[in-house]
Amino acid sequence: MSPRVLMFGWELPPHNSGGLGTACEGLVDALTEKSVEIIFVLPQKLPIDSSKFRLIFAGPTPARGLERVMFSAYAKGDEESHDASGLSLMDEVKLYARRAERLARRENFDIIHAHDWLSFPAGLAARKVSGKPLVVHVHATEFDRGGGNSINQDVYQIEKMGMEQAVKVIAVSDWTKQLIVRHYGIAPEKIEVVHNGVRVESNINLPEALTALRARGNKIVLFVGRITLQKGPDYFILVARRVLKFAPNTYFVMAGAGDMAPKMMDLTAQLGLSDRIFFPGFLRGEELTRLYQAADLYILPSVSEPFGITPLESLAAGTPVLVSRQSGVSEVLRHALKVDFWDIDEMTNQILSVLEHGSLQQTLARSGQEEVRRVTWDAAAEKCIRIYRELC
Numbered sequence: 001m002s003p004r005v006l007m008f009g010w011e012l013p014p015h016n017s018g019g020l021g022t023a024c025e026g027l028v029d030a031l032t033e034k035s036v037e038i039i040f041v042l043p044q045k046l047p048i049d050s051s052k053f054r055l056i057f058a059g060p061t062p063a064r065g066l067e068r069v070m071f072s073a074y075a076k077g078d079e080e081s082h083d084a085s086g087l088s089l090m091d092e093v094k095l096y097a098r099r100a101e102r103l104a105r106r107e108n109f110d111i112i113h114a115h116d117w118l119s120f121p122a123g124l125a126a127r128k129v130s131g132k133p134l135v136v137h138v139h140a141t142e143f144d145r146g147g148g149n150s151i152n153q154d155v156y157q158i159e160k161m162g163m164e165q166a167v168k169v170i171a172v173s174d175w176t177k178q179l180i181v182r183h184y185g186i187a188p189e190k191i192e193v194v195h196n197g198v199r200v201e202s203n204i205n206l207p208e209a210l211t212a213l214r215a216r217g218n219k220i221v222l223f224v225g226r227i228t229l230q231k232g233p234d235y236f237i238l239v240a241r242r243v244l245k246f247a248p249n250t251y252f253v254m255a256g257a258g259d260m261a262p263k264m265m266d267l268t269a270q271l272g273l274s275d276r277i278f279f280p281g282f283l284r285g286e287e288l289t290r291l292y293q294a295a296d297l298y299i300l301p302s303v304s305e306p307f308g309i310t311p312l313e314s315l316a317a318g319t320p321v322l323v324s325r326q327s328g329v330s331e332v333l334r335h336a337l338k339v340d341f342w343d344i345d346e347m348t349n350q351i352l353s354v355l356e357h358g359s360l361q362q363t364l365a366r367s368g369q370e371e372v373r374r375v376t377w378d379a380a381a382e383k384c385i386r387i388y389r390e391l392c
Contacts, residue, residue: 003388004037006109006126008100008119012055014284015046017257018226019309020139023172023196024115028053030197030381036388039107041122043096058099058122090154097121104129110392113137113384117155120162127165133391136166137194138176143183144304145230160184168387170194172307173328179304192387195332197377198312210294219250219355222295222319224288224310225302227258232301232324232341234260237267239301240277242348247355250276255291257282292317296361297354301341302327311336315372320364322350332375335367 007028011021028038029052038053045057087095100122104112112134114123120136127134141159142151163169163184169191171177177191213220221243225231233254240252254264254277261279268277283291292298298314298321305327312329314321315336322337323330330338337350354361 002034002036002385003110003392004108005031005039005388006104006107006112006132007038007040008096008112008114008122008126009040009042010116010118012040012042012046012048015048019307020116022309023139023307026197026199026377027380027384030377031384033378034381034385036381036385039109041100041103043092043099043122056103058096058103093118093121093158097125101125101129111135111388114162114166115139117142117159117162120158124162124165133167134165135168135170135387135391136162137170137172138163138180138306139172140230140306141176141179141183143179144176144306145228167391168192170384170387172196173331175326175328175331176306179306192383194380194383195328195375196307196309196312197375197380198309198316198372199377200316200373205290210290213251214294217249219247220295221250221252221351221355222291222298222314223252223254223256223301224283224291224298224314225256225300227254227256227261227264229260230303230305231256231258232303233258233264234267235301235341235344235347236299237264237271237273237277239299239344239347239351241271241273242344243351243355244273244276246348246352250355252277253280253291253295254278255280255283255288288313289317292319295319297322297351299347299351300324300327300329301347303341305329312372312375315365315368318365318369320354320361320368322347322354333368333371335364335371337364 009024013021013025028040032038032053040053040055042057044059045061104126112123112126112132114120115137116139123134142156163186169186171180171191171193174193177193180186181188223236227233243250265279268274292314298319300308300311300323302324308327308329311321311323324341325338326341339347
């Protein structure tokens, strides 16, 4: 008999600011398909399709809709932002925990699973009143979000307390596991690595504008993600300047949103590249899939990336990838180009090799697409089920 899991998360598509919601949705869908009963809890009430699993809300509909601080501040990495009612992101996290305690008293479950620091206090509150085992799932740490330069001590303490009091810690990569051992003092044997997966979408016809652009012999290099220090967007802009000296028929696209977006736009203008680097904003669904399919190469230049789902999405769409060696996804991909995020020269060389040699691009795309079919949420769910059964 499968355990009943009370799972705490912060976001789910289509109301997500990044990969955390995507990862939660992929894992929950896979667990549900394996007959695991999931009670997924969100801090606020939102219009989300929950036909596959039971979804409950700890709080009412946000007063300011989708722009409330709990989403916008997290997307910007700003724990001190306040909404119109004066609540900061940290206030929202504490309120979620208080509501989770009341909720846990009335629900029937066997195990608690909390995703990332935003939900750790809620998971701890549920453990306190129920006595049930707590599993915490680390998708990113303060050392990733700060790019190794600075950390928010309040967030760090919540992360550390959650990992110390949980009976098991799930890390999305060995990269993240080693970071947890090094910076949080958690015993290695307490940490299980469960790599993320990807959904393979069917091909979608490209818009006429992109088709015409490609037909004229132009190339497209793509970045997708939060435009924050952790993701290395400045390295993307700097490498674009170098590549364009040798391949002037190339366009660079930085899709996403974040606190560094205005700075990146200013840098692009200062370098005189505004006609070659475009910022379409945050994309999802078919729009994003079309962009993946249109690109010649996807780049993940992250300074510290716990995993990185976007390269898998790119490969699933048939586009080869260049990923930072400082990323968890590099552990599961053999058919991907890899480079240190700071090595602009080598990054330039690898990009030019793909743009100039069609055979290399096709080989990377074909092999990568085949490889990514084995990186599934089904495999991640199997590992989680094994953990649940061991604890129950």
